[in-house]
Amino acid sequence: MTGEIGQLALCLALALSAVMAVAGLLGARANAGQSRAVASSTAMGLLVFVALAFGSLIYAFVTSDFSIATVYQNSHTLKPLIYKITGVWGNHEGSMVLWVFVLAIYSGIMAFAQRGGERLTSAALGVQGLLAFAFLLFILFTSNPFLRLDPPPFEGLGLNPLLQDPGLAMHPPMLYVGYVGLSASFSYSAAALITGEANAAWARAARPFMLFAWIALTLGITLGSWWAYYVLGWGGFWFWDPVENAALMPWLIATALLHSALATERTGAFRSWTLLLAILGFSLSLIGTFLVRSGVLSSVHAFANDPERGVFILGMLVTAIGSALALFAWRAPQLQSGTAFDIASKETTLLLNNVLLSAAAATVFIGTLYPLLLDALTGEKISVGPPYFALTFAPLFVVLILLVPFGPRLGWRKGDWREALLVLRPALGVAAVAAVLVFAIATPHSLVAAGAFALAAWTIAAAIVDLVRRGDLRALPASAYASALAHAGLGITLMGIAGTTMWRSEGLELLKPGQTMPIAGYTLRLDGVEMVQGPNYEAERADIAVFSNGRAIAVMHPEKRDYPAEGQATTDTAIRTTGFSDLYLALGDQRDGGWVLRAYVSPLAPFIWFGGVFMALGGLASLWGRLRRRAVPLEQLAAAE
């Protein structure tokens, strides 16, 4: 029964999205109050029916209803409840329903809040309706999650064990909230182009959505990287895998968008540029979805290899991006340009930020798509590895990070570089001390390490200096905390990346019980390996005693798990963290009465993710300030500046 309810709900949602698209776009005309009301109420209806479909799918997974093909292929009665639920989006069909669900939530919020006026909202809802219509069509025709099996099997095939992990339970929804969140700023931009209302009010209306999407993307990427670190057993946190790049590109553009929208909102500068970034951000989300979901990439994320789906998404991609860009090319020249600004001004720093971030996104884009293009054209199969990204992406980020502290210290329209530098002198001092210390103390003595830590110290110290120089910390606006937190987060992540890549120690040995291996000041002793039974797996669990300076400090238990239902094995790493450094153990194969043990000591590794959390907190602070300030009229704001 749940299958039929879900199916019916999806069909009704499809019909509603069509009505919403037409009514919303008609509502963009002057005096079309009735259409606007229809658009808003259909947005609510869409949310209700998509929620119903999503709910029935979850219910089918929780009750292990194997008469539904998706459930049969991706679930198992013995799976713990949480993984039954997360299994809903651990497959192609379910993840597409989640996608549309998130889209419907955003549309509902847009309809409810009516930010930027009824006309703009209506046009934006129209665009959201078009997107929802396309995705629902895609689900119903190529990826129906409610297809029945007759007769129903007794037991399901289970979920890929790599995905049975708490970190990964949250990663896809978080990333989708970010990916799809960019649809809201995309729709607002298209709406602004349609109505010609690309003004400060529009930028203010779209900004909370941009912020929210950016926060979710930041956390989603952070979670994904953390998951890869502790699950894959290689001790790495970023692989420049095309699927990771697919999430990084929208993040880079969304970061640029947040900064350029700031200028649009305050002074009306970069109007068309902000519109274009909003369009590009969501376009990259769509491209990411295409790359990940069409099976052109080989990856743990590539659920589907159905050419029909790939063609459908590609068609959708080309239509959405093409028509948005055409709309932009047609309407953007008619926008009035913003006020002029001096070369020494906040606007200049925001412009540089945008140029550098867009260029960084472009290098990632080329590195990710070039192999696909070459394969399609010549049949040659190549891959672009980390050295390419180190050569192109890293230099751009070095310049970006050098400039970051100046942004908050320069005034709108006219600022003073020298004065900003004068204020930031203490941060410069901290950076110099950090460089000297790192070069003198850490071995091997490396200029690159010294430079990286100087840069990190520069951003973090500058964020603190900026806050302190603004006066009473309790009276500061949320936006001051927002930029300080986010910029400091960038420095913290940089420290983590520099620390792990330059100072990581690696050990790999075949240990028999009782034997020891040394690694970076620790001694590891294998005390034995026992078989343990998990809820839906059995594992070889090692007892490893960790000694530091001859003192036993911990016992760690890396595991090798075997999932009989899925016929797969996974490595369950053991990580002991001090917050400043990780001791990381992965158990390998058994051989000649011993076990292969892989050990890493990664200094500062946790900082990579702490930094991500800081950035997200910065976003939250900005969002908080934004929503609280909403009641204050614009003139008062301008006067307060």
Next chain:
Amino acid sequence: MNPRKRRRLYFAVALVLAGVGGAVLVLGALKDNVLYFYSPSDVAKHHVAAGTAFRIGGLVEKGSVSHGAGAEVRFVVTDGNAQVPVAFKGVLPDLFREGQGVIAMGALDRSGVFDASEVLAKHDEKYMPPEVVAALKKSGHWQEGQKPQ
């Protein structure tokens, strides 16, 4: 030319220069840092020079896996027509099995052994790396029963 136009011209010139500079950097980086994928047949045919890094993919030949000193592993990658011996020091991925698809990254040494720095196996039972599928199809040893997913 009024000042506004002149400023625009400077801006456009700067933008073009930056674009060209960026393109040169990117192309240079691409040229030196792409890894080609070869099947064992390609390796036999093209005489890839020792020390040139590339990726190799195929099936792990049945009965070919042997363990050397410590954590060293040796195995043979085949596409049915040609074989390449591989040496690797490290922990093999969880789904590394004889008769299954594998991709290794590294370079040939002087004796023709592929010295792997990284070994990737498929992610799960249903999945076979697309490059391996293509290589097997090319060598005529692809069976339709095998699911590429």
